[in-house]
Amino acid sequence: MNVAEDHLKSSQMKPVTARADGSPASEPVVSKRSARGKLLAQLLRTFGDPPVELVLWNGERIAPARVTPVATVHLLDRGVPLALLRDPQIAFGDLYSEGRIDIEGDHVRLLEAVYRGSASREKHPMLRALSRVLHRPRANTLGGSRDNIHRHYDIGNEFYSLWLGHTMAYTCAYYPTASATLEEAQIAKMDHVCRKLRLRAGERVVEAGFGWGTLALHMARAYGVQVRAFNISHEQVQYARERAKAEGLADRVEYVEDDYRNITGRYDAFVSVGMLEHVGVENYPTLGGVAARALASNGRGLIHSIARNRPARLHPWIERRIFPGACPPSIGEMARLFEPWDLSILDLENLRLHYARTLTHWLERYEAQIERVRSMFDEKFVRMWRLYLAGSIAGFTTGTLQLFQVVFAPHDNNDIPLTRAYLYPG
Amino acid sequence: MNVAEDHLKSSQMKPVTARADGSPASEPVVSKRSARGKLLAQLLRTFGDPPVELVLWNGERIAPARVTPVATVHLLDRGVPLALLRDPQIAFGDLYSEGRIDIEGDHVRLLEAVYRGSASREKHPMLRALSRVLHRPRANTLGGSRDNIHRHYDIGNEFYSLWLGHTMAYTCAYYPTASATLEEAQIAKMDHVCRKLRLRAGERVVEAGFGWGTLALHMARAYGVQVRAFNISHEQVQYARERAKAEGLADRVEYVEDDYRNITGRYDAFVSVGMLEHVGVENYPTLGGVAARALASNGRGLIHSIARNRPARLHPWIERRIFPGACPPSIGEMARLFEPWDLSILDLENLRLHYARTLTHWLERYEAQIERVRSMFDEKFVRMWRLYLAGSIAGFTTGTLQLFQVVFAPHDNNDIPLTRAYLYPG
Numbered sequence: 001m002n003v004a005e006d007h008l009k010s011s012q013m014k015p016v017t018a019r020a021d022g023s024p025a026s027e028p029v030v031s032k033r034s035a036r037g038k039l040l041a042q043l044l045r046t047f048g049d050p051p052v053e054l055v056l057w058n059g060e061r062i063a064p065a066r067v068t069p070v071a072t073v074h075l076l077d078r079g080v081p082l083a084l085l086r087d088p089q090i091a092f093g094d095l096y097s098e099g100r101i102d103i104e105g106d107h108v109r110l111l112e113a114v115y116r117g118s119a120s121r122e123k124h125p126m127l128r129a130l131s132r133v134l135h136r137p138r139a140n141t142l143g144g145s146r147d148n149i150h151r152h153y154d155i156g157n158e159f160y161s162l163w164l165g166h167t168m169a170y171t172c173a174y175y176p177t178a179s180a181t182l183e184e185a186q187i188a189k190m191d192h193v194c195r196k197l198r199l200r201a202g203e204r205v206v207e208a209g210f211g212w213g214t215l216a217l218h219m220a221r222a223y224g225v226q227v228r229a230f231n232i233s234h235e236q237v238q239y240a241r242e243r244a245k246a247e248g249l250a251d252r253v254e255y256v257e258d259d260y261r262n263i264t265g266r267y268d269a270f271v272s273v274g275m276l277e278h279v280g281v282e283n284y285p286t287l288g289g290v291a292a293r294a295l296a297s298n299g300r301g302l303i304h305s306i307a308r309n310r311p312a313r314l315h316p317w318i319e320r321r322i323f324p325g326a327c328p329p330s331i332g333e334m335a336r337l338f339e340p341w342d343l344s345i346l347d348l349e350n351l352r353l354h355y356a357r358t359l360t361h362w363l364e365r366y367e368a369q370i371e372r373v374r375s376m377f378d379e380k381f382v383r384m385w386r387l388y389l390a391g392s393i394a395g396f397t398t399g400t401l402q403l404f405q406v407v408f409a410p411h412d413n414n415d416i417p418l419t420r421a422y423l424y425p426g
Numbered sequence: 427m428n429v430a431e432d433h434l435k436s437s438q439m440k441p442v443t444a445r446a447d448g449s450p451a452s453e454p455v456v457s458k459r460s461a462r463g464k465l466l467a468q469l470l471r472t473f474g475d476p477p478v479e480l481v482l483w484n485g486e487r488i489a490p491a492r493v494t495p496v497a498t499v500h501l502l503d504r505g506v507p508l509a510l511l512r513d514p515q516i517a518f519g520d521l522y523s524e525g526r527i528d529i530e531g532d533h534v535r536l537l538e539a540v541y542r543g544s545a546s547r548e549k550h551p552m553l554r555a556l557s558r559v560l561h562r563p564r565a566n567t568l569g570g571s572r573d574n575i576h577r578h579y580d581i582g583n584e585f586y587s588l589w590l591g592h593t594m595a596y597t598c599a600y601y602p603t604a605s606a607t608l609e610e611a612q613i614a615k616m617d618h619v620c621r622k623l624r625l626r627a628g629e630r631v632v633e634a635g636f637g638w639g640t641l642a643l644h645m646a647r648a649y650g651v652q653v654r655a656f657n658i659s660h661e662q663v664q665y666a667r668e669r670a671k672a673e674g675l676a677d678r679v680e681y682v683e684d685d686y687r688n689i690t691g692r693y694d695a696f697v698s699v700g701m702l703e704h705v706g707v708e709n710y711p712t713l714g715g716v717a718a719r720a721l722a723s724n725g726r727g728l729i730h731s732i733a734r735n736r737p738a739r740l741h742p743w744i745e746r747r748i749f750p751g752a753c754p755p756s757i758g759e760m761a762r763l764f765e766p767w768d769l770s771i772l773d774l775e776n777l778r779l780h781y782a783r784t785l786t787h788w789l790e791r792y793e794a795q796i797e798r799v800r801s802m803f804d805e806k807f808v809r810m811w812r813l814y815l816a817g818s819i820a821g822f823t824t825g826t827l828q829l830f831q832v833v834f835a836p837h838d839n840n841d842i843p844l845t846r847a848y849l850y851p852g
Contacts, residue, residue, distance in 0.1 A: 309837050310765035332761030339736035348774035399837035411735050411825035421850040
């Protein structure tokens with residue numbers, strides 16, 4: 001089963017096989033270029049010449065030579081080229097959000113093409129250094145984290161519920177089969193996590209960063225454990241507490257509105273799904289210390305996080321407009337979490353194509369609910385979030401982003417199953 | 427199923443529940459200490475006061491307070507204490523090999539107690555720094571590697587065949603069930619590796635470091651692939667070529683007597699089992715580059731290696747007497763292999779308790795063949811290898827050593843199975 005092929009099949013809504021002007025795809029028309037056009041062609045070269053066509057407001061076309069473009073980008077006013085040339089990574093998203101850039105064709109395929117082309121460019125150390133200075137992420141001090149998290153997660157539970165589905169799980173799902181629905185895959189993800197943690201009824205679990213509280217409820221309900229869960233998003237804490245009450249689980253799940261750094265007590269399991277992205281590499285030894293102190297000697301831990309193949313900032317537009325302070329780690333950076341505390345990594349699974357699949361499901365629902373979103377916010381918000389979801393799919397299908405699920409334990413915990421077959425019953 | 431409990435059951439040949447002089451275990455007799463005895467007690471403290479009793483050549487006993495010793499160490503002449511105080515980590519192994527130290531009781535339990543006690547001591551950065559200067563590993567230049575490998579692997583195929591069994595696999599086996607024999611577990615390990623690599627008939631595989639050639643033959647025989655395998659141990663290359671000829675597989679397995687750094691060509695799979703320990707961290711980017719260049723765009727790689735929870739030298743006695751130049755990496759160090767080349771880690775499995783089990787099987791066979799070993803070498807060699815095998819078991823059961831099996835792929839290879847269930851059929 002090939003997740004990516006399948007994704008491409010489902011997301012390829014408008015395959016661009018011929019040019020908009022009707023000329024055959026194999027011989028794209030290249031109009032005589034203005035000075036502006038030459039600069040834009042130069043810009044495309046620094047992004048590795050992706051198979052993308054640009055169309056200016058005056059009708060001028062900059063088409064790739066010898067390849068069929070996967071999509072067409074319309075630059076709708078004369079201010080766009082200069083803004084793009086000044087800081088392309090930030091400007092593209094902003095101009096698209098403002099409706100000054102439009103995309104004709106499949107957004108995901110366009111962004112995949114750009115990410116693939118950029119892969120070689122990213123390797124240049126000078127450009128990487130420059131990008132780091134220009135696009136420094138927001139600090140994750142105790143106060144900084146609260147502000148960063150507020151800006152993303154407190155924009156309205158109702159908004160998220162439009163496209164996350166009733167599980168309200170805003171992290172990578174796990175598709176046991178290619179035909180699983182989003183809801184089935186989110187439940188399967190929680191079961192996959194609980195099996196990896198080998199939860200037994202009566203055990204105590206601490207969760208760092210609980211989203212809308214879905215996993216904590218599932219662990220208490222389906223595995224009979226006692227959960228203490230930490231989160232600094234006020235809106236999410238309120239929502240989760242109401243859910244726990246409504247489900248009659250308030251005595252088994254305690255939602256604490258506090259920072260992971262203030263976790264106290266000893267537990268049989270430590271779990272954190274989708275928080276590490278927001279922690280900041282400089283705080284990994286602290287988080288690792290929290291987990292190490294929290295775990296009983298036969299305890300098990302699990303960290304689930306977006307990751308990278310090598311140290312790199314998140315796309316600066318995503319970091320600035322969508323996830324302030326976020327930075328997915330490489331495995332070498334993640335090591336700073338485990339190594340100072342002699343924690344053993346027992347298992348690591350890369351679920352990146354599961355995230356592409358999850359995001360494809362989210363984007364489909366988002367588009368289906370687009371009028372509701374428009375009525376809650378404005379057109380700029382609608383476009384910004386579309387680009388973010390489509391860009392994230394492209395990040396995972398092109399291998400620009402990874403998703404690591406890491407199981408760990410204190411170094412001397414020998415209560416380890418002989419094989420991982422128990423994760424795959426039947 | 428708990429591997430460690432099971433191991434302890436099988437290796438606990440002489441449980442020490444009472445003192446040799448018959449006094450009850452809960453109140454060990456502490457004789458009046460000489461100046462020498464006080465220094466030795468001090469030495470035990472720097473190792474975290476393991477529950478071990480020392481007996482000097484003159485009958486003086488240094489017994490732990492309030493705990494039952496797991497074993498008794500006899501210091502058989504008056505030169506032993508000074509040598510131990512000067513450089514305990516090297517001297518203990520050397521004095522044991524020379525018969526100037528003897529161990530009464532289970533060797534593995536003794537070494538486990540020392541490793542557990544040392545765990546806290548190891549954290550002290552000054553002691554770690556001192557140990558690094560005193561015990562610098564031998565360099566792994568092209569010439570250095572050849573010499574280092576010659577010293578361990580070329581001491582005689584016949585010797586290894588006494589206790590490795592007919593598979594001649596000198597790496598961690600994989601026990602699908604607790605009752606698997608060594609041979610079954612070695613074959614299961616090879617199948618586990620081949621399944622993780624998703625080998626298909628007709629594919630081309632390159633192997634870096636092939637031991638006695640067992641895995642290469644298995645891949646060709648059971649999976650129908652074409653293998654090109656590299657090794658710098660002359661004795662092993664000769665042995666492997668004869669096996670391939672005898673099995674009629676010489677046309678499908680090519681054994682090359684050369685360094686992994688000289689691998690050329692493109693392959694569907696890259697595999698290296700038990701070589702990384704000898705590569706040296708400084709050469710990881712080079713090895714990663716070899717793998718990255720060797721892999722086709724839909725290729726898969728697997729590295730199987732002893733590892734550590736944090737950067738640390740191998741035990742200096744093992745490094746000096748048994749494995750010159752060896753240094754198992756932490757995950758942060760291993761990252762240097764993958765990150766420069768944008769290789770994606772797809773899966774990591776920690777098999778440390780499988781190695782404890784494998785080594786227990788090896789040690790049992792070694793002891794059963796002890797007279798043959800004695801006739802091939804001498805008493806010093808016999809004792810040295812016993813201590814090495816027992817110490818390695820203790821390393822894996824105490825979590826001082828890990829065993830990582832890492833599957834990786836080029837960043838844009840999307841041909842990834844949806845789940846890992848295919849590794850666990852039935």
